[in-house]
Amino acid sequence: MIGLNTILCTKGLHFTKQLLLFVVFLTVLSCIEDKSKRPSPLAIDSLRVDGKLISIEYSSPAVRNREIWGVLDPYDKVWRIGANEATIFYTEHTLIFADSLILPGGKYSLFAIPRKGDWTIIFNKEWDQWGSYNYNEAEDQLRFDITPVFVSELQERLNFDISEESLNFHWEYLQFKIPYVIR
Numbered sequence: 001m002i003g004l005n006t007i008l009c010t011k012g013l014h015f016t017k018q019l020l021l022f023v024v025f026l027t028v029l030s031c032i033e034d035k036s037k038r039p040s041p042l043a044i045d046s047l048r049v050d051g052k053l054i055s056i057e058y059s060s061p062a063v064r065n066r067e068i069w070g071v072l073d074p075y076d077k078v079w080r081i082g083a084n085e086a087t088i089f090y091t092e093h094t095l096i097f098a099d100s101l102i103l104p105g106g107k108y109s110l111f112a113i114p115r116k117g118d119w120t121i122i123f124n125k126e127w128d129q130w131g132s133y134n135y136n137e138a139e140d141q142l143r144f145d146i147t148p149v150f151v152s153e154l155q156e157r158l159n160f161d162i163s164e165e166s167l168n169f170h171w172e173y174l175q176f177k178i179p180y181v182i183r
Contacts, residue, residue: 040083040158047162049182052092056110056167058082060157068172073114078122078132081112081169082158086129089167095180097121098144103180108141118145121178148176 038059046055061083066072073079080086086109095103109127113120122143126136150173158171167178 038084043157043159045160045162047164049093049164052105053090054093054095054162055090056087056160056162057090058087058110058158058160059084060159061171062157063154063172064156069114069174070116075115076113078111078113078135080132081110084131086111086124086127086131086135087160088127089123094183096183097142097178097180101142101144102183103142106141109135111135118147119176120145146176146178148174151175 040059040061042057043060044055044057046053048054059082069075088107089110090107091103092105094105097103103123106125107127108123108125109129111122111124111132113122120143123141124135125139125141126134129135148169151170152173154173155170155175159169161168164182165179167180169176169178
């Protein structure tokens, strides 16, 4: 015959399992983050050309009266071109950069090496990474140099926009255009 202590102990164990599952559920739920509410919110730009998608997904930090180039984003170090996760560039087209560098259709992380002069732009095959902490040069699909320009108009939030001919960047007083040809 089953005693009262056995029944209470079994029911208590069942209750403990339910409580544990509930706590795990709440923990997972609290980890699901609304990326639009971050200090550097998620931003996306995309374009369809001949029915095929070209897009960029990035976190958009604000200048907030900070010195950006060489300070917040140091010179001569790989930078994710944004905040939080690495910036993701996706294309269903094959694109040609710098007159002859071929970027096959796919998903890439987009990095830069800022300098006082020319910058290096990097398309890396490891697209799912946080920042540039695990950046691996061996995974570069292609890299090339561009020349940024300084302009008089302040762009408070980092911004990318895509056209049929280029990927365009503007943040703080710095802009650059990465021209490409769709193949």
